[in-house]
Amino acid sequence: MIERFDAIVIGAGMAGNAAAFTLASRGLSVLQLERGEYPGAKNVQGAILYANMLEKIIPDFREDAPLERHVVEQRFWFMTERAHTGMQYRSEEFNEERPNRYTIIRSQFDRWFSKKAQEKGAILLTETTALELVQDAYGKVIGVRTDRAGGTIMADVVVLAEGVNGLLGTRAGLRKTPKADQVALAVKEMHFLAPEIIEQRFNIQGDEGVVIEAAGAVSEGMAGMGFLYTNKESVSIGIGCIVSDFAETGTSPYQLLEKFKKHPSIRPLLEGSEVKEYAAHLIPEGGFKAVPKLFGNGWVVVGDAAQLNNAVHREGSNLAMTSGRLAAEAIFQIKSRREPMTADNLSLYEKMINDSFVMKDLKKYKDMPALLHTQSQNLFLTYPQLVSTAMENFLRVDGTPKVDKEKATVSALKAKRGWTGLVGDAVRVARAWR
Amino acid sequence: MSDGPKVRVEEKLQYNRYLVDPGKPHIAVAPHETPSRNLQAMTTICPAGCYANTATGQVEVVADGCMECGTCRILLEPSGEITWSYPRGGYGVLFKFG
Numbered sequence: 001m002i003e004r005f006d007a008i009v010i011g012a013g014m015a016g017n018a019a020a021f022t023l024a025s026r027g028l029s030v031l032q033l034e035r036g037e038y039p040g041a042k043n044v045q046g047a048i049l050y051a052n053m054l055e056k057i058i059p060d061f062r063e064d065a066p067l068e069r070h071v072v073e074q075r076f077w078f079m080t081e082r083a084h085t086g087m088q089y090r091s092e093e094f095n096e097e098r099p100n101r102y103t104i105i106r107s108q109f110d111r112w113f114s115k116k117a118q119e120k121g122a123i124l125l126t127e128t129t130a131l132e133l134v135q136d137a138y139g140k141v142i143g144v145r146t147d148r149a150g151g152t153i154m155a156d157v158v159v160l161a162e163g164v165n166g167l168l169g170t171r172a173g174l175r176k177t178p179k180a181d182q183v184a185l186a187v188k189e190m191h192f193l194a195p196e197i198i199e200q201r202f203n204i205q206g207d208e209g210v211v212i213e214a215a216g217a218v219s220e221g222m223a224g225m226g227f228l229y230t231n232k233e234s235v236s237i238g239i240g241c242i243v244s245d246f247a248e249t250g251t252s253p254y255q256l257l258e259k260f261k262k263h264p265s266i267r268p269l270l271e272g273s274e275v276k277e278y279a280a281h282l283i284p285e286g287g288f289k290a291v292p293k294l295f296g297n298g299w300v301v302v303g304d305a306a307q308l309n310n311a312v313h314r315e316g317s318n319l320a321m322t323s324g325r326l327a328a329e330a331i332f333q334i335k336s337r338r339e340p341m342t343a344d345n346l347s348l349y350e351k352m353i354n355d356s357f358v359m360k361d362l363k364k365y366k367d368m369p370a371l372l373h374t375q376s377q378n379l380f381l382t383y384p385q386l387v388s389t390a391m392e393n394f395l396r397v398d399g400t401p402k403v404d405k406e407k408a409t410v411s412a413l414k415a416k417r418g419w420t421g422l423v424g425d426a427v428r429v430a431r432a433w434r
Numbered sequence: 435m436s437d438g439p440k441v442r443v444e445e446k447l448q449y450n451r452y453l454v455d456p457g458k459p460h461i462a463v464a465p466h467e468t469p470s471r472n473l474q475a476m477t478t479i480c481p482a483g484c485y486a487n488t489a490t491g492q493v494e495v496v497a498d499g500c501m502e503c504g505t506c507r508i509l510l511e512p513s514g515e516i517t518w519s520y521p522r523g524g525y526g527v528l529f530k531f532g
Contacts, residue, residue, distance in 0.1 A: 035523050037453075042502060044532045106532035127524030147523050165504030167520065177512055185505045187481050189446070190531045234531075243508055246479040247472055253481045258441045277531050278446035280481035280503040 005031045007331060008144050008155040009122075010130050010168060012039035014317040015303025016161030017113040018057055018324030023159075024120035026332040031153060032114070032122050033146060035129040040110030043163075044188065044281035045317060046229055046236055048211065049104045053318035057325055058116060062098065066108040068231035069209025070099035073202075077265065078384040079216035079226075084265045085387045095208065103209050103229045103236070105190075133158060133172045133299070140342075141172070141298030157298055157331055157341040161324060164282045164304040174299065175292035178307065180247055181373055182286030184224060186240030187253045189261075191273035195233050201269055202230055213314065216384030218260045220251060223376040226260045227314075228269065235270065237261060240283055242373060253280065283316065284309040288366035294353065295346040300327045308358060311372075312365045312433075319358050326352040367432040378425060382416050443483035447499040454498050455525040461497045461506065462517050469493040472509045473516075480506060501527045 006028040009020045017039065020032045036042040048071070054061050073090035094100065118124055125148075134143035134152060143154035160169045170177045193201075202210040214226040224241025239253075239260045246253065261270060284290065284307040291307050294300060302308070303320035310319060330349035331341070339345050353359055372379065390409045413422060461484070466473070473493050476485035482499040485506070495506075495516070507518040520526070 035520055037524050037528055040532050041528045042526075042532075044529060047532075107529050108531075110532075129520045129523040165502070165507065167518075178508060180508050183508055185479075185481065185503060243505055246505070247475045247509055250475050250478045252478050254443055254446055254483075255440060275446075275449055277449050277529065279450075279529055279532060280501040280505075282504050282508070 003153060005029045005153065005155040006335060007031075007157050007159060008033065008153060009159040009161055010144065010166070011161040011163055012036075012110060012114045012124065013043045013161060013163060013303065013320065014110075014113070015305070015320035015324035016159070017110065017117050018321040019159045019161055019302060019328045020122040020124075021057055021113070021117040021120055022325050022328030023331060024117055024122040026328070027121075028332065028335060030117075030122040031155070032117065032124045033128050033130050033144065034114075034124060034126045037127055038107070038111055039114035039124070039126070040107030043106045043110055044186075044279045045104075045106045046188070046227055046238065046314075047104045047106050047109070047317065048229065048314070049102045049109070050315065050318040051098065051100055051102065053321045057321060064112070066104065066112050068103040068105060069204075069207050070094065071101045071103065071211050072204065072208045073210045075210065075212045077212060077214040077216070078387055079214050079218045079263065079265070080385050080388040081217050082264055083388045083392070084214065084216070084263075085384070085391050103211075103231050105231060105234075130162070130168055133168050133174075135172065135298075139297060141296070144168070156335075157300065157346070159324070159327055159331075160299060160301040160305050161303050161320075162305045164284050164307075166305040169299075169301055169305060174296060175301065175306075178284065178286060178290065180244035181242055182284065182290045182307065182369070183243050184240040184283040184285045185243050185246055185253055185280065186238050186283055187257045187278070187280045188236060188238030189257065189275050189279075190277040191235045191237060191270050191275055192233060193235060193273045197272075198230055198233070198235065204230070207232075214260070214266075216380055218256075218263065219380050220249070220256065221377050221381045222246065222249060222251065223372045223380065228266065234276075235273065237266070237270065242285060243282070244373075245376065254278075283311075285311045285369055287311060287369045288359070288362040289369070291359075291362065294350050295343060297343045298341050300331070300346055300349050302327050308362070310361050310365065312368055313361070315361075322356060322358050323353055326356060364434075365432065371428055371432045375425065375428065378417065378421075386413055386416055443481075443499070447482060450499075450501070451528040451530060452498065453525045453528060455522050458522065459495070459497045460519050460521045460526070461495050461500065463493060463495050464515055464517070466492060466515070470513070470515060476506050476509070
């Protein structure tokens with residue numbers, strides 16, 4: 001094996017595979033390091049795959065990628081302890097020739113994506129933990145030291161696709177460790193069920209799939225959300241909340257998941273399932289304001305490691321893929337001009353990502369993380385309860401005159417938040433959404 | 435948490451595959467007399483239940499069931515209360531599905 005590469009990619013997740021694939025496709029020599037036994041062994045996601053961003057990398061991915069179900073229906077649930085108020089959208093338009101989004105299982109998908117990168121010529125080294133970046137006297141990143149014997153490898157540029165919990169970049173002082181209010185801890189279980197049972201329970205046919213996202217009492221006042229995704233023969237169910245909220249309340253994440261699974265609206269959907277895995281992972285939630293410096297002399301950072309996650313739309317892997325692809329395209333352009341991988345030259349990556357949907361979307365919601373955090377009691381407990389009470393008042397027929405019922409609903413709103421509180425909350429949410 | 439019997443984390447971890455690197459724990463708690471609020475919180479918020487109190491009130495870690503999420507690293511590494519590295523290549527948790 002040659003000991004010097006055009007590029008070393010740290011990690012074989014969404015961002016790393018997108019970068020390795022793109023670099024290798026352009027003819028650069030690429031070494032990709034993965035500490036797991038196989039790509040995906042350390043990766044966890046819900047998981048939803050957005051087709052558009054993968055099409056830009058592998059246009060015909062549908063031919064052989066391990067996809068579970070294409071999503072035809074999305075349910076948003078506002079939960080109280082015993083009820084949920086739902087909004088759902090289902091459309092036959094989602095049954096299209098090239099569906100817009102799919103559920104996937106990451107360890108299978110990542111192996112496929114990595115194989116595609118290897119077919120383009122990327123060299124993958126698994127079971128190899130990158131220990132530190134090698135820097136020259138001027139601080140330029142020139143290689144990586146691994147835990148293999150004689151394991152220092154040199155490259156013109158290192159692509160840090162090391163995930164939300166990436167150590168290399170933080171150890172080298174290239175970015176800070178995320179703060180506890182900038183990451184969520186999510187726990188998740190894989191529940192296996194016969195495909196026919198999944199189709200019956202979720203009112204779907206064939207490869208159709210359903211997504212449920214649930215906010216409210218399930219997070220016990222913490223900023224967080226539960227989710228349930230249908231795969232072919234399993235259901236992914238999980239819940240995630242901001243780490244600082246976990247730390248302040250001392251809440252056990254697996255008890256929280258257990259409670260979510262037992263919610264009367266969720267329980268029948270999982271009845272009789274066989275659990276085959278329990279996973280935990282961090283999710284970047286800091287948004288625009290938490291994005292670190294994206295490039296420097298001899299390095300770029302992509303994906304979760306760069307906090308590129310849209311918490312409002314629950315999009316992460318597409319931002320990861322796009323950032324990996326753009327970083328690779330920037331590197332290719334610099335290489336084509338036979339120029340060095342200096343910070344000045346690599347700023348092209350930042351320019352490209354600023355011009356893309358990635359930073360535009362993150363910028364749009366830059367105030368949302370702080371709002372969700374400071375208002376979590378109101379947004380996740382008070383309002384779902386008020387909505388639920390209003391719905392129950394509206395639907396339960398018990399001889400109370402409707403005028404009195406409406407009065408009760410309005411005075412409950414007023415009592416809980418007051419008019420100023422209600423108007424203030426509306427303004428705050430509208431501003432953060434703008 | 436109020437309702438229903440508590441689930442034991444061991445019941446959940448048994449579904450997972452691990453390759454434990456004997457004698458080479460990847461997380462270590464620094465010596466302390468009284469655990470900080472965050473260190474004490476790890477005894478309940480670690481999703482793998484790796485942290486526990488000793489008989490004398492300190493907090494210790496047994497990382498065999500660790501899923502390498504990094505929650506404790508976020509909360510405790512900056513203050514030096516723990517050291518956190520990845521397991522050696524190939525070791526640690528191996529997600530079948532992720």
